Amino acid sequence: MIELREVSRIFNVGGQEVRAMDRISLTIELGEYLSIMGPSGSGKSTLLNILGLLDTPNSGTYLLEGINVTSLSDNQLAATRSRKIGFIFQFFHLIPRLTAQQNIELPLLLAGVPSKERQARSTRLIEAFGLAARSNHRPDELSGGQRQRVAIARAVINEPAVLLADEPTGNLDRHSGAEIVELMEGLNSKGLTLVVVTHDPEIGRRARRQVRVVDGQIAADSLRGASHAAP
């Protein structure tokens, strides 16, 4: 479903080249559960941003569902993000003046879905995610765990093909973090492809497939239980 071929992302920092992604090749199948770990600054976020079409590679090819997305225009990328990608961030990134329900509906609003349908779909998610009592609250009235649940609901309301999470538990206590991971795993068990970037080995180890990134390169790519080095 996702195929990266020799993808590089190079930043220019004060005249110096920083290879945040150095010829990374990676294939992710539909419905997979994959964690990405590695030291800080190793290029995990960059990889996730490329996967999520928020960033474009300097070289290499990215095929998403067989389509070469490296040659898409800005607007096509936006449309593809809207339909295929769900994003979760460490800092939730909810809009403070909107209620939980309005935040969840935001992708549908941007996609031009009529208000009746928006409400029906967001209400279903709110109930499934145990947020019914909080739907009219603003983010600052919610706990961290609740905020991240709102963010997950927002990420999946468009029924994307893949859910990308960048340190989703980084700002949560252990208990809420576990809850969030379980929620995402539940979605994965229903067929949603799930990619989680984390520096928490306990969470990383839960994924069926674990990728280790070091210095912009894949250092290890192993299935749970077994272990083998990258090609």
Place this chain on the structure above:
Amino acid sequence: MRPLDTIGFAMHSLGSNRVRTLLMLLAMSIGVASVVLLTGIGNGARLYIVDQFASLGTNLVIVIPGRTETASNTPATLVGETPRDLTLGDARALMRGDTVRRLTPVNIGELSIAWRGKERQVPLIGSTSQILEIHHLTMERGVFLPDEDMEIARPVCVIGAKVYRELFGTQNALGEMVRLGGFRCRVIGILGSEGRSLGLDTEELVIVPVAFAQMLLNTEGLFRILIEAKDLDVLDRLKKHISSTIAKRHYGEEDVTIITQDSVLATFDKIFRVLTLTVAGIAGISLVVAGILIMNVMLMAVAQRTAEIGLCKALGASQLQIMLLVVTEALLLSTIGGLIGMTLGFAGSWLVVQFYPTLQTTPPPWAIAAALGTALGTGFIFSLLPARRAARLDPIQALAKH
């Protein structure tokens, strides 16, 4: 994104920052209000002037003896020969034209009027019954000059209100004989106190039939002939009629000057239109200032909401959508500000009318359209820069700015 949703989202974001919103609304509405009010006042002044001229009769043509154009260096003027008089015969001849609605010859002079030992000097006008309509005179009591042939020197007079008071006090004047110069004449009417005629205060006037005035003043000539055209469109034909008739009667010499009011009026009209435009332009500057304020505040708003904009992009908003959101906010501000400003402007115009009823300060429709158009235009133009900046935000960096 649906248009209504876009507006709703923009409204929501405006509502979440009230101080900023109110500030921009204030700037916008003051700009629009001043355009509406100032053009209203300018237009009122123009209408007032036009109206003043109209009361003189815009389709009035005045024929005075002698050429006044400097261009006419004919031998006659060089020799210093006095021009031929205008006569009652000329007036009668001019009356035969299908472009003439009313015509009256006029003579003017000063005479003493006396009744029972009281005497005073008064300006005298010799004319016909037609001058009543031509100069919009009113009658207080009695009747005006009889409608009869202009050559009949009937010894009657119509006197001004002040002349009546000074000679008769509160006694009856109608039917009384007064002495005008060396002649006796019967008072048949008293003029209303309104208005001026030939630059003279009607209160102090004495009006007599023109032929009688010629007797009193001992002259064959006329001071001028007033002609009212059927309407403004035939003014040029009327002028030709006058020139050719006079030329025929004065042995080929067009030795009269024809004055029309429309040219003077047109000049004033133009001056005041330009003035109104200028004032509107000055007021328009305040709109541009409002626009710059909107731009600055929108730039600030975009900077404040970097994360929000980045998020929307990450969630699949296109650059165009982001631009549209920012521009919609600005347009909402300028529309609402414009409507408030219009209300204020009209309220201001209404107030001016209360204090100066003669100044009909209705803002012209074009000014309203221009003010609203400029408000929307500045809102649009000055929001483009912030909108573009927002649309080009890199979502990753925007989201990183926590």
